[in-house]
Amino acid sequence: MTIRHFNKVDQSEMSFFCKNRSTKESKCIIRRVSAKRQQAIADREAELLVIAEQLVATEGFANFTMDKLTNNSSYSKGTIYNHFNSKEDLISALCIKSLKKELCLFKHAATFAGNSREKCLAILYAYQKHAFEDPTLFMCVLSAKTPAVMEKSSPERLERQEELTKEVTQFCDGLFTDALEDGSLVLKPGAELNSLVFAMWAMSFGTNALMVSAGALDTISRLDNRLAQLDNANLLLDGMGWHPLSDQWNYRDTWGRIEQQLFTNNPAT
Amino acid sequence: MTIRHFNKVDQSEMSFFCKNRSTKESKCIIRRVSAKRQQAIADREAELLVIAEQLVATEGFANFTMDKLTNNSSYSKGTIYNHFNSKEDLISALCIKSLKKELCLFKHAATFAGNSREKCLAILYAYQKHAFEDPTLFMCVLSAKTPAVMEKSSPERLERQEELTKEVTQFCDGLFTDALEDGSLVLKPGAELNSLVFAMWAMSFGTNALMVSAGALDTISRLDNRLAQLDNANLLLDGMGWHPLSDQWNYRDTWGRIEQQLFTNNPAT
DNA sequence: CGTCAAATATGACGATTCGTCATTTTAACA
DNA sequence: TGTTAAAATGACGAATCGTCATATTTGACG
Numbered sequence: 001m002t003i004r005h006f007n008k009v010d011q012s013e014m015s016f017f018c019k020n021r022s023t024k025e026s027k028c029i030i031r032r033v034s035a036k037r038q039q040a041i042a043d044r045e046a047e048l049l050v051i052a053e054q055l056v057a058t059e060g061f062a063n064f065t066m067d068k069l070t071n072n073s074s075y076s077k078g079t080i081y082n083h084f085n086s087k088e089d090l091i092s093a094l095c096i097k098s099l100k101k102e103l104c105l106f107k108h109a110a111t112f113a114g115n116s117r118e119k120c121l122a123i124l125y126a127y128q129k130h131a132f133e134d135p136t137l138f139m140c141v142l143s144a145k146t147p148a149v150m151e152k153s154s155p156e157r158l159e160r161q162e163e164l165t166k167e168v169t170q171f172c173d174g175l176f177t178d179a180l181e182d183g184s185l186v187l188k189p190g191a192e193l194n195s196l197v198f199a200m201w202a203m204s205f206g207t208n209a210l211m212v213s214a215g216a217l218d219t220i221s222r223l224d225n226r227l228a229q230l231d232n233a234n235l236l237l238d239g240m241g242w243h244p245l246s247d248q249w250n251y252r253d254t255w256g257r258i259e260q261q262l263f264t265n266n267p268a269t
Numbered sequence: 270m271t272i273r274h275f276n277k278v279d280q281s282e283m284s285f286f287c288k289n290r291s292t293k294e295s296k297c298i299i300r301r302v303s304a305k306r307q308q309a310i311a312d313r314e315a316e317l318l319v320i321a322e323q324l325v326a327t328e329g330f331a332n333f334t335m336d337k338l339t340n341n342s343s344y345s346k347g348t349i350y351n352h353f354n355s356k357e358d359l360i361s362a363l364c365i366k367s368l369k370k371e372l373c374l375f376k377h378a379a380t381f382a383g384n385s386r387e388k389c390l391a392i393l394y395a396y397q398k399h400a401f402e403d404p405t406l407f408m409c410v411l412s413a414k415t416p417a418v419m420e421k422s423s424p425e426r427l428e429r430q431e432e433l434t435k436e437v438t439q440f441c442d443g444l445f446t447d448a449l450e451d452g453s454l455v456l457k458p459g460a461e462l463n464s465l466v467f468a469m470w471a472m473s474f475g476t477n478a479l480m481v482s483a484g485a486l487d488t489i490s491r492l493d494n495r496l497a498q499l500d501n502a503n504l505l506l507d508g509m510g511w512h513p514l515s516d517q518w519n520y521r522d523t524w525g526r527i528e529q530q531l532f533t534n535n536p537a538t
Numbered sequence: 539c540g541t542c543a544a545a546t547a548t549g550a551c552g553a554t555t556c557g558t559c560a561t562t563t564t565a566a567c568a
Numbered sequence: 569t570g571t572t573a574a575a576a577t578g579a580c581g582a583a584t585c586g587t588c589a590t591a592t593t594t595g596a597c598g
Binding site for chain 2: 583584585586587588594595
C-alpha cells in the first residue's frame, strides 16, 4: 500500500515546519537547514497527501483517521502532526493540492487555439475534467469551505487557499479582459468585469458541485454528464453577449476539439 | 439557554422511532403508540434541532459535540441517540429542516404578482434570503452533501433529503413550464427543460455557496451582496432567452418590489 | 384506581480518536 | 569523530463517540 518513490516536489509548498519550536534563547549562530533535508520534508508531505487521498477515496471521509494514515505510511504520528496540525488541516492541504492542480490544468487549457470564448470553454472543460477524474480532491475544496474545517486548519493553509483562489480568479480576469479588448465581449451598461467573472465561477462551481455530490438524483442523472458544463456555460455566455453566440458557432464541436487537442495522450498534470 | 416551549410540529417529519427495537416475538396485539406521545416526540426532535442549530451557530461546527447538545437540552444522551443515530445524522436532519424552509419560502415567493420571469426571480430572492439569514442552516445543506456526512447519516434521512430536493426541482419545473406555455420562454432547438432547470439550480446554488462560504475573499466582497444573485440570474435568463430580456425590463426594480411586497412585515416562516 | 407490559429515558462505560510531549535518533558541521 | 540542533517516535491523557443494562414512565385493561 505504501508508495515507495516520488519525484521531487516544489519546496515552496512545504508546510512551515517546526514553527513552534524556536528555541527560547536562540544562539546567534542559526544553523541553516540543509536544502537536502528541506527537500526530503517536502517530498514526505507530498507522499503523505497521496496516501491520505487514497485512504479517503477507498474508505471515505468519515472513516479516515490520522491513525490509519500513520499505519499506512512509514512515519510516526508525531512526524505526521509536524506536517498537519490537525485532521482538518490535512483536508485543507488536500484542498490546496486540488487548487494547484486546477490552476495547472487551466494554464494548459488556455493554450487552446481558438477565439476568446472557446478559450473560456477550454478552461471550463479542464475544470469539469478535474472534478470528474478526481472527485475526492474536488470534494476537498468543498469540504475545506466547511466551517468545521475552516475553524481548525492552520492560518497558513487558509491563507494559501485564499492566495490560490485569487490566482485562479485573476487568471479568469485575464480571459475576460482579452475578450473585452478584442471586442468579442462588450460590457453592458452598469455591468462590471468582476461580476461577470464571479458569475462564471459560481455557475461552473455550482455545476460541478451538484454533479459530483448530487449526481445520484435522477433530475441530474438524466442529464448528459459530459455536456452539462458546456450547456450551462453556453447559456451564461450567451447572456453576457460573448460573441460568437451559441447559435452562430458550433460549440459542441469546440468541446470535442478541446478534448482531443488538449486532454488526450498528452495530459498536463 | 434551554428553550422551554415550542409549538406543535408536523409529526410526519418525525424520525422513525424505535426502529430496531421491535420485539422478536411480537404479540398479536400491537399496542398503538398514542398520538399524544408521537406529538411529544416530534416536538422534542424540533426542540433538539433548534438547540443544535444555536450551538453550531455560536461555537461552530468543529466544536459542536453530542455531549454539549446533551448538556444544553433537558434530555439524556440515550434519548438524543434515539432521534439521531450519529452526529452526522443530526447534520442531515438540519439539512432537511433547511430544505423544508426553502420550499416553504419558495411557495410564498411564487405568489408574487408579475410575469413568469419575475416569479422566477422571486424564488431566487427567497433562496438568497434564506442563505443570508440562516447561513448555518444553509451550510448544513452543503455539509450534508459531503461524503463524511452522507456516509454516516441514516438511509431514511438521506431518502428524505432526496425527496425534498426533488420536490424543489419539480416546483421549479413548474415555473419553466408556465413560461413555455405563455410563450415568454421558447426552447432553443436541442435544448431541454431539464437542463434549463438544472442550469438555474447550479447557478443559484453556486452563487449562494460562494457568497456564504468564501465571502471573505476580496474578489467576492467587492460585489454587492444584495444584487449578486439578481445579476447572475439576469445573465443566465437572458441567455435562455426568457422574455422580457433584462434590457427590456427593469429587474432591479422588480427585485425591490419582491422584497417589499413579499418579505417585509409579513415574512413566511 | 391499580396492575402490568411495552415503550422510553438514563448515564455509566468501553472503544476510538485526537493531539501532545518527554525521550531517542538523525545528520550537519567542525 | 564529536557536538548539537533538528526531527522522529510512540506511549499517554483527554475528549468524544455510540452502546447497553437498568430504571422509569406510559397507558390499556381489569
